[in-house]
Amino acid sequence: MTQEITPPSPAPVAPPPVRDWPALDLEGTVFDPVLAELMREGPLTRVRLPYGEGWAWLATRWDDVKLITNDPRFSRAEVTRRQVTRMAPNFAPRPGSLAWADQPDHNRLRKPVAGAFTVSAVKRLRPRAQEILDELVDGLLRDGPPADLVARVLEPFPLGVVCEVMGVPAEDRPRVRAWTREIVSTNGAEAAGRAKDALYGWITATVRARADGAGEDVYAMLGRAVANGEISEEEAVGLAGPLQIGGEAVTHNCGQMLFLLLTRPELMARMRERPEERGAVLDELLRWIPHRSSVGLARIALEDVELHGIRIAAGDPVYVSYLAANRDPDVFPDPDVIDPDRDAGAHLAFGNGPHYCTGAVLARLLAELLTGTLLDRLPGLRLAVPPEQVAWRRRTMIRGPRTLPVAW
Template sequence: MNDETTTLSEQAPPAIRDWPATDLAGTEFDPVLADLMREGPLTRIRLPHGEGWAWLATRYDDVKAITNDPRFGRAEVTRRQVTRMAPHFKPRPGSLAFADQPDHNRLRRPVAGAFTVSAMKRLRPRAQRILDELMEGVVRDGPPADLIERVLEPFPLTVVSEVMGVPAADRAQVHTWTRTIISTTGAEDAERAKNGLYGWITETIRARAHSQGDDVYSLLGAAVHREEISETEAVGLAGPLQIGGEAVTANCGQMLYLLLTRPELMARMRERPEERGAVLDELLRFIPHRSSVGLARIALEDVELHGMRIRAGEPVYVSYLAANRDPEVYPDPDRIDPDRSAPPHLAFGNGPHYCTGAVLARLQTELLLGTLLERLPGLRLAVAPEDVPWRRRTMIRGPQSLPCAW
């Protein structure tokens, strides 16, 4: 992977560190993760649920290397109770998140057309109309307003529902299920929500076996009918795509909070709209998108990294949050600097498991923040920054509400 991956003398593995679930306020970087980054490029962790321990890679170059290395696989995770943050873990067959090649490409192919750059260009006018309708209600009612409730939550929900093909009458229920699934409140509630969501998805895919539509559920229904993928695989593939809309609300909530509490950033966004892309990319690098780490990989053979042997069968986590704060790649990484010259951030992942909906998420982010700034002059928090409530017991971090005036 790099010059340090192979040595003649194997080092003793580091001590296993417990990483408890912690509710963090604001955009604070996880102090446990910061400690792990300082302790070494490769550490070992034990999370609140699952069994045993796992390796953790935090350096940018190592994260990129591991996520591109076929010696680390995801499929094996579905057969193990790997140490993890979530109390519930019941992966579905067909989920892209747990597919290795060549299955990964086979599963991704039926829905790839719904998330291309050209598809997003076609979607953009419709998405802007959806957003404009929401903004008209906010402007009409006047300040103050909770922009999470009024805009940041309903907009991604509606857009993702349009892309997926969720009927308007079902969208509130689907949103309730997805919100419960990403929480860490308890396995029973999450299991009921998963059963509800995946049962609905199964019925929807079956009903669209002969559809000619270009929404995701129609594409999956047609692919199952052509026997390109199984129904079980189609359902497992659709679920995470549907749940992904929750991330846009949380991410944009964090980004808007930073703009509202850092006048120099807000001024730059307003005064130099042609450079907003650079600001958004730097904010995506900076925000602590999630709690802890995401999904593990399993070493399929012995691999040496930084003088330590990762043995076949051992689980490995990578931290994209840590990679995005690697001081060797991003000097002074805890400072927001839209003018920094550095490699691309890893906020949407890397390698074969790069986020399927990344282009859609970026489109929504650009529209949301740009439209809010243009339609609400003098936008500011209606409460003190420390009084903004943050989501608790959830894997995806963000403000619970953003009371604003303008």
């Protein structure tokens, strides 16, 4: 009788070493060299960030990032009860914040405002958004070159459109815009904290004032949801804050994209000569730009999960890098090259899974309008200074030019 021999179990893969990932002030559109090293080291590495406690797993491959961000075994809500290693010095999640909600709570919170960000709602908004943008460009043409595109267009345009979507009364818009600019500026934590307190106080009063729910703007939707008992007032305020501030990402992402167009003549020519293909080029630029510093928000493994033979233990914090996933050579061959002929539609610039960006459709519209309108209405658009003299934001999570001096 032949005795069956059970093959030995594969030996567990030893965990990688813990790498320190400092907060780097990177120039221009340079890709983070630490992240590039981590990507070369393996699909799963371990990192220690400047604040918080301990270390965390980091996933950099497209497939793994997609899996983790869509898998209920990895929890955002659990992070609020822990001091995990992180990029930001302060950690104070607000109740109602979609960023820290798991299912089914996430859907409950998102439902009251979802109608404001659908494809059809954004399509209806397009003429008004174009009108706001045209007024700003009219001002540029009236005053003549040179001009700072950030101050004159890239900041006020997304802020103005977001105020329309949110339902900010005209008389309140100057101070809401001022608070928003202060919150996302690099002037210091104290000034940003004061502005945030003021903005959230104003949001609280506005949600209360909109209890009748009249209208289809976000504050009307939130007032209605609170009145109907769908969400609490505290949750409504936590929901509204990030949405009200959300235009900042459009400002800085478009700033990076325009910088690339202004410094790469072949890209600029492509956008001007083949306007019907601008959308595809924007997808490639969204894939390529390093839109943030380091990583975003962590998740916690709720049970043991094995990836690539490595055990992520229950309770371990896990980060994903969308920037790294967007440069996965298995999905985007020759990923460090900007290739306008590439099909970049699988990019993860707006995230993935339940936490896919609420305002992604709106952000995409604003980027299309900004680039298209500026190229069409400002012939000969060019930098007014050498590229190395463009000032970039410092000590910030969202990367982009602080000023973008141009002539035409």
